[in-house]
Amino acid sequence: MTNKELSVEQREELLQTLQARFEKNMNRHEGLQWTNIQAKLEANVDKLWSLHEMEATGGEPDVVHYHPNSDEYMFYDCSAESPKGRRSVCYDREAWEARKNHKPETTAMDMAAEMGIELLTEEQYRELQQLGKFDLKTSSWIQTPEKIRKLGGAIFCDRRYDTIFLYHNGADSYYAARGFRGSLKV
Known part of the structure; x- marks a missing residue:
């Protein structure tokens, strides 16, 4: 495991955290489905590492957009205060x-x-x-x-x-x- 890879346990824990935040804050991403986002994340494990770093520094990342033309989800730090x-x-x-x-x-x-x-x-x-x-x-x-x-x-x-x-x-x-x-x- 390199320093920019997450263990299976870390990935699972992060996905659970992101899903719980997603479901708690539906006003940020109306019309989006978590299963689609999770599939995209699982296909881009390097992005999971970045999201883990956002989470570890207090950013509380959450999905705020989906761009259909590029098929990309956008995450922002959504912590109440600057991380x-x-x-x-x-x-x-x-x-x-x-x-x-x-x-x-x-x-x-x-x-x-x-x-x-x-x-x-x-x-x-x-x-x-x-x-x-x-x-x-x-x-x-x-x-x-x-x-x-x-x-x-x-x-x-x-x-x-x-x-x-x-x-x-x-x-x-x-x-x-x-x-x-x-x-x-x-």
Whole structure:
């Protein structure tokens, strides 16, 4: 077993967790059938490893879309707050290297790449917020346009006062209440 493979027991436990979350939150994926999603997951075990990493870091991944043209299911982190195991990270490696003191352990972009997921875009973040109320106490880095990143910034979102806010910060900043949410196509 390599470090990116799950044991049979881990796969079964993850599938049970995902199915229970799917059934508990049908408003996120009306019209979709768990049996179809499970078959797709079982045919793509590398994606199961990524979902396991999302789960292990507190993301509570769930299906939010099905794209019939590409036959892909989209999973987003649906934890109430930014995933606990992915907080206190600056935006990317360039920002991390630019820090002189008190570097965080890793970066959002590095961690997402290692997990095999992508940071949510602004559009995806706003779409997620249509499915519930997320990040009421935390914030989440999102994909930053290259123009902003070249100038040293990065963007993040949260929900306050029943409104979704888009903010900016130096890409090298990090806070205990800021992490990132990811997406995964299966």
